[in-house]
Amino acid sequence: MSVEADPQVLAGLEAWRDLPVTQQPAWPDAAALQRVTDRLAGLPPLVFAGEADALRGQLAAAGRGEAFLLQGGDCAETFAEATADNIRGKIMTVLQMAVVLTYGASLPVIKMGRMAGQYAKPRSSDTETRDGVTLPAFRGDIINGFEFTPEARTPDPERLLDAYHTSASTLNLIRAFTTGGFASLLRVHEWNRGFTANPAYARYEEIAAEIDRAIRFMAACGADFDALRTVDFYSSHEGLLLDYERPLTRIDSRTGLPYDCSAHFLWIGERTRQLDGAHVDYFSRVHNPLGIKLGPTSTADDALRLIDKLNPSAEPGRITFITRMGAGKIRDLLPSLVEKVTADGRPVTWVCDPMHGNGITSASGYKTRRFSDVMDEVAGFFEVHRALGTVPGGLHMELTGDDVTEVLGGAEEIDDAGLARRYETLVDPRLNHQQSLELAFQVVELLRRS
Numbered sequence: 382m383s384v385e386a387d388p389q390v391l392a393g394l395e396a397w398r399d400l401p402v403t404q405q406p407a408w409p410d411a412a413a414l415q416r417v418t419d420r421l422a423g424l425p426p427l428v429f430a431g432e433a434d435a436l437r438g439q440l441a442a443a444g445r446g447e448a449f450l451l452q453g454g455d456c457a458e459t460f461a462e463a464t465a466d467n468i469r470g471k472i473m474t475v476l477q478m479a480v481v482l483t484y485g486a487s488l489p490v491i492k493m494g495r496m497a498g499q500y501a502k503p504r505s506s507d508t509e510t511r512d513g514v515t516l517p518a519f520r521g522d523i524i525n526g527f528e529f530t531p532e533a534r535t536p537d538p539e540r541l542l543d544a545y546h547t548s549a550s551t552l553n554l555i556r557a558f559t560t561g562g563f564a565s566l567l568r569v570h571e572w573n574r575g576f577t578a579n580p581a582y583a584r585y586e587e588i589a590a591e592i593d594r595a596i597r598f599m600a601a602c603g604a605d606f607d608a609l610r611t612v613d614f615y616s617s618h619e620g621l622l623l624d625y626e627r628p629l630t631r632i633d634s635r636t637g638l639p640y641d642c643s644a645h646f647l648w649i650g651e652r653t654r655q656l657d658g659a660h661v662d663y664f665s666r667v668h669n670p671l672g673i674k675l676g677p678t679s680t681a682d683d684a685l686r687l688i689d690k691l692n693p694s695a696e697p698g699r700i701t702f703i704t705r706m707g708a709g710k711i712r713d714l715l716p717s718l719v720e721k722v723t724a725d726g727r728p729v730t731w732v733c734d735p736m737h738g739n740g741i742t743s744a745s746g747y748k749t750r751r752f753s754d755v756m757d758e759v760a761g762f763f764e765v766h767r768a769l770g771t772v773p774g775g776l777h778m779e780l781t782g783d784d785v786t787e788v789l790g791g792a793e794e795i796d797d798a799g800l801a802r803r804y805e806t807l808v809d810p811r812l813n814h815q816q817s818l819e820l821a822f823q824v825v826e827l828l829r830r831s
């Protein structure tokens with residue numbers, strides 16, 4: 382039997398429309414938008430509410446120190462890059478990092494992509510000016526095109542449907558790869574052998590050899606490697622474009638409760654987490670596990686008021702605070718935030734985004750980050766939690782499986798001149814495949830030292 386939604390619950394899903402809202406596009410044609418959102422509302426959900434519930438349980442475990450979240454993928458996915466090779470590369474990268482982190486932390490790693498829906502971007506400025514011409518800023522493929530022409534930059538609601546279909550095909554391939562044997566532990570381990578065989582990464586050989594011994598030990602004990610052929614891989618994106626999230630919100634027939642079925646996990650960004658704003662209201666009404674980005678201006682009071690609104694019943698796993706302070710600030714700012722939220726007593730899961738607080742512009746003009754700053758913020762995150770006796774629950778990364786050159790440094794020392802070689806991101810710089818694995822090995826070194 383299917384449970385109907387309470388009419389008041391349904392009415393509540395429209396409340397955001399009367400609240401202050403930021404970072405939404407100015408759609409030029411309201412009727413065209415309405416046609417698209419009606420169509421989206423009739424299409425099948427992309428995920429099942431029960432999967433979101435399972436993830437909530439796992440995130441609750443991460444909050445208690447019984448699991449660790451690894452969330453990674455592009456800053457901005459694009460339709461053109463949703464190819465089999467690209468999707469496979471990102472999955473491989475996350476799985477390879479996950480094997481290393483599982484060993485280093487001796488904990489199950491929850492694997493989650495910034496994938497299959499990460500198409501909407503908040504921007505610092507509504508417009509972009511080039512050579513005296515000003516056009517609307519690129520806000521992600523779900524809204525407008527990157528090409529610098531008035532046509533491409535005009536928001537086009539048809540893109541919501543493209544985003545839905547591209548998310549569906551991406552998710553389909555993710556499910557195929559992670560359940561069809563491609564992701565088996567033995568295969569992923571083989572891939573990592575290839576990485577450490579490269580002399581640039583000789584420093585990690587010892588850890589790699591230990592992982593190798595651990596796997597051989599498991600095999601000798603008769604571990605069921607067949608059972609390790611499939612992995613759970615969750616989808617996530619920033620819950621930003623409410624005209625997309627609303628029609629993909631569905632009533633769970635088991636409970637009558639609304640879930641945003643565009644992804645398993647949605648996060649509210651640093652620029653849209655206003656307590657009385659549309660985003661916080663909207664996501665307070667759906668039952669998925671939620672992330673909230675907390676930047677350097679966040680106060681403990683902000684965090685507690687967000688809990689009041691988004692998790693009044695103090696359900697474990699409902700809220701993940703994703704801190705993104707910057708390497709130079711995390712050791713000063715994070716302790717009081719964590720202390721006060723911990724004293725409050727309602728459970729949250731703490732995750733580190735070492736990307737968004739560490740943006741710089743290189744001398745040659747690229748928007749970039751230094752690998753060393755990214756690592757330093759991760760180190761600061763572990764140090765703060767260790768000092769307070771609280772739980773570092775995971776990492777949130779911008780990465781890709783390709784050999785791009787967008788982040789400075791790493792063992793292969795990408796320098797400013799090297800950025801031009803393969804700088805492909807449309808918004809923020811991503812760790813490339815090698816830098817991502819290097820980060821995972823360095824996290825193991827950090828955990829060791831403590």
Ligand SMILES: O=C[C@H](O)[C@H](O)COP(=O)(O)O
Nearest residue numbers: 456502503504505506808809
């Ligand atoms: O991904 C994060 C934000 O969308 C991004 O950093 C904003 O970038 P901008 O300052 O170039 O607009």
Ligand SMILES: C=C(OP(=O)(O)O)C(=O)O
Nearest residue numbers: 456650651652674705737
């Ligand atoms: C926009 C992003 O982050 P933040 O909201 O933390 O700036 C992002 O994760 O791409």
Ligand SMILES: [Mn+2]
Nearest residue numbers: 456779808809
């Ligand atoms: Mn980003």
